[in-house]
Amino acid sequence: MSVDTSATPEIETSATPRGRRRALIEIAVAYGLILIVIWSPRPWQRFTWMVAVISVAAIIALSFDGPRAMGLRAKNFFRSIWVVGVALALAGIAVALAARYHTLRSPGGALFFFEDYWSYALWSGVQQFLLQCFFLSRLLRLLPNAKMAAFAAAALFALAHLPNPILASLTVIWGFAACLIFLRYRNLYPLVLAHAILGITIAITIPGPVDHNMRVGLGYLTYHRGFRRHHHLSQRDQIASTVAWVTAEAPTLRSVLHARP
Numbered sequence: 001m002s003v004d005t006s007a008t009p010e011i012e013t014s015a016t017p018r019g020r021r022r023a024l025i026e027i028a029v030a031y032g033l034i035l036i037v038i039w040s041p042r043p044w045q046r047f048t049w050m051v052a053v054i055s056v057a058a059i060i061a062l063s064f065d066g067p068r069a070m071g072l073r074a075k076n077f078f079r080s081i082w083v084v085g086v087a088l089a090l091a092g093i094a095v096a097l098a099a100r101y102h103t104l105r106s107p108g109g110a111l112f113f114f115e116d117y118w119s120y121a122l123w124s125g126v127q128q129f130l131l132q133c134f135f136l137s138r139l140l141r142l143l144p145n146a147k148m149a150a151f152a153a154a155a156l157f158a159l160a161h162l163p164n165p166i167l168a169s170l171t172v173i174w175g176f177a178a179c180l181i182f183l184r185y186r187n188l189y190p191l192v193l194a195h196a197i198l199g200i201t202i203a204i205t206i207p208g209p210v211d212h213n214m215r216v217g218l219g220y221l222t223y224h225r226g227f228r229r230h231h232h233l234s235q236r237d238q239i240a241s242t243v244a245w246v247t248a249e250a251p252t253l254r255s256v257l258h259a260r261p
Contacts, residue, residue: 026138
């Protein structure tokens, strides 16, 4: 896929030394706070989560690039909707394989499915916004070309999912592809839909003991201890994960706000 930045003038690929220094500081602060959240033990995690949300929101408000540059627009939506079709096809293959090998975890109907995953879909949007509109936009000012910026953003995205090897591997691939697609079409909405589809597919097809219920950071390392303690948890609780990218790489926000001690 070619990335023609000359055709999309809103993509900033250069900046003054002062602008580059500011971009570097903003990346370091935001990413540092995200890592602190991911690796904070409970109950401190709730406090660090709030600090990270407020800080990142303040940075975005002070350096708002506008809805067009952030891909919050209708233009190119239908031209890039193919990415949702690809995500649905991959999800179908994964579900079929999981059903064959008896690893498919059904939420028990459309209503339960919606209750379990509606907030995950919202946080898919938050994560894509951070990946493309926060980190990628600033890396474009720091690195010599768009593809390097896309790979660097994907690497940051994947590192935030360590030490989970499955999520880290999948997110570096998705992150790089999503950044290239965003640079080509400059529309965030299809990427949000695709992220939600792929994330939910992982949650219902990969057994919890294999990917530690999509946990990352400290939650990944302490998964087995919590799993033994709550071996009777419901399907909804079994899918919950810890914080990733400011909030959580989790199907429900309840897993963060109402986490068990």
